[in-house]
Amino acid sequence: MGEIIQEEKSKGGKKRPKHHSTHIDMTPMVDLMCLLITFFMLTTAFSKSKVMEIVLPEKIKKNDKVEPPKIAxxxxxxxxxxxxxxxxxxxxxxxxxxxxxxxxxxxxxxxxxxxxxxxxxKLLSKKVAAFKEQTTKENPAITRDSLLANIKRFKKADDSxxxxxxxxxxxxxxxxxxxxxxxxxxxxxxxxxxxxxxxxxxxxxxxxxxxxxxxxxx
Incomplete structure (x- = not known):
């Protein structure tokens, strides 16, 4: 907090000091703070590290007798x-x-x-393209997430x-x-x-x- 002293003439001709208190207007700083918070929130959301998900099979114990899966x-x-x-x-x-x-x-x-x-x-790609076209034709309002989930289930059920x-x-x-x-x-x-x-x-x-x-x- 600062203080400014200003001299003022009185009726008797004497100068009397006049005190004016000063303050800082913080309103622009509040706006700036809100902008910075928004900026850092968006930056954090956009700069999330990409993680590669790998599902590993359960470790087999030595005494367990497990037959390997049959693969075509x-x-x-x-x-x-x-x-x-x-x-x-x-x-x-x-x-x-x-x-x-x-x-x-x-x-x-x-x-x-x-x-x-x-x-x-190639064969599976053609099947997925046909499935995608059929799904969007039957349900034009389907969301992107729902469509991707349906395609994922379709791929898992495929045997080609x-x-x-x-x-x-x-x-x-x-x-x-x-x-x-x-x-x-x-x-x-x-x-x-x-x-x-x-x-x-x-x-x-x-x-x-x-x-x-x-x-x-x-």
């Missing part, structure tokens, strides 16, 4: 994350461990593993989409795991799982790496 071989595609940002894949399963199939090499580009997954997922088994070689990078899971979301792959690589596939990667080294891409 025609729908299965094995993706092996190799060293040096390389990606290898093969369809189906290894029928003969002494004569395993040759791994096919690709990368994380649009024309690489993404194109392979999209080609494998690919089943992707993701396996990481010992020299693969953690960033590659994030990249391949991103590709699952981009390509709308419904069924995929992180699986341990076995000894045969480990040897298959070594063979593929040796072949890639001897025949480098131009």
């Amino acid at each position: 071989e025609s729908r299965t595609i094995n993706i092996i994350l190799g060293p040096e940002n390389k990606v290898f894949w093969y369809p189906g399963r290894v029928k003969d461990s002494k004569n395993p199939p040759a791994l096919q090499e690709t990368d994380y580009s649009d024309e690489g593993i993404r194109k392979i997954l999209l080609d494998r997922n 989409g690919p089943i992707v088994l993701i396996k990481a070689y010992k020299e693969a990078r953690y960033a590659n795991i994030v990249d391949i899971i991103d590709e699952m979301e981009i390509c709308s792959i419904v069924r995929y799982a992180l699986v341990d690589i076995n000894y045969v596939e480990d040897e298959m990667v070594k063979t593929a790496m040796a072949r890639s080294t001897s025949n480098p891409k131009q």
Whole structure:
């Protein structure tokens, strides 16, 4: 609080000091505070970190006898994350461990593993598009959240989409795991799982790496 002293002449000719109290108008500060609060609230809402949700299976105890789920071989595609940002894949399963199939090499580009997954997922994508069109036609007022929930249930009930088994070689990078899971979301792959690589596939990667080294891409 400040004080201003102003001299004032009295009737006798003497000057008498006149006191004026001063104060600060806080009204503009209140408006500024409200603007700052609104700004920080919006900034916090828009800058939420994106979390990748992964549902992991329950850990099996040593004494538990659990049979592995049966997977259709025609729908299965094995993706092996190799060293040096390389990606290898093969369809189906290894029928003969002494004569395993040759791994096919690709990368994380649009024309690489993404194109392979999209080609494998064409049938399901067409079904989802038809289901979406039919749902919006029957119920034009359906909300976006309800539509996405219906599509999600439709995908889970489908039995034609690919089943992707993701396996990481010992020299693969953690960033590659994030990249391949991103590709699952981009390509709308419904069924995929992180699986341990076995000894045969480990040897298959070594063979593929040796072949890639001897025949480098131009």
